[in-house]
Amino acid sequence: MLRSQNILRMILFVIFFSIGTAALAGAVLYDDLLEYYRSKQLLASAEEALGKLESLNTDYDALLKQLGENPGLVERIAPAALGIEPNDANTIYPEVTAEQLDAARKVLAKDLERQQSGAELPEWIVRCSEPSRRIILFSAGGLLILTSLICFGPVKEKGRGQKQLNG
Numbered sequence: 001m002l003r004s005q006n007i008l009r010m011i012l013f014v015i016f017f018s019i020g021t022a023a024l025a026g027a028v029l030y031d032d033l034l035e036y037y038r039s040k041q042l043l044a045s046a047e048e049a050l051g052k053l054e055s056l057n058t059d060y061d062a063l064l065k066q067l068g069e070n071p072g073l074v075e076r077i078a079p080a081a082l083g084i085e086p087n088d089a090n091t092i093y094p095e096v097t098a099e100q101l102d103a104a105r106k107v108l109a110k111d112l113e114r115q116q117s118g119a120e121l122p123e124w125i126v127r128c129s130e131p132s133r134r135i136i137l138f139s140a141g142g143l144l145i146l147t148s149l150i151c152f153g154p155v156k157e158k159g160r161g162q163k164q165l166n167g
Helices: 002-028 030-069 073-082 098-117 123-127 131-151
Strands: none
Touching (some): 002 030, 030 073, 030 123
């Protein structure tokens, strides 16, 4: 019976102490946590930009290889690359309307918004941004640590050989 009480006290001590320590550390290290998550977001966006650049490099390398192999290709892509009207009489070129361009811009803007919204800070970091909530978190963590030390700390057991004074 005494052994199971000690195990229960130890489990409760570990739970209360761990939660209190986490709350206390979160309140004290808030600025560092905020900087960590912002750095993590910047790293993710930099890696995404790097991936796009690597893809562009691969595309340009393939295009340069094709230009080296086929000299007539320059004449076909030059009007599109330079933005001039092609003058080939045997080819029909589609015209893009302003409505189609606006629709494409809206789709691209929505895609960009969706990508940026996925890189937000965690909700608990946003909630802890107010100083009053950080003070409450700090106080609650301290109280949980004190409670665990006072109520669930080690118990001094009386030895068998000690005399008890009835006084």
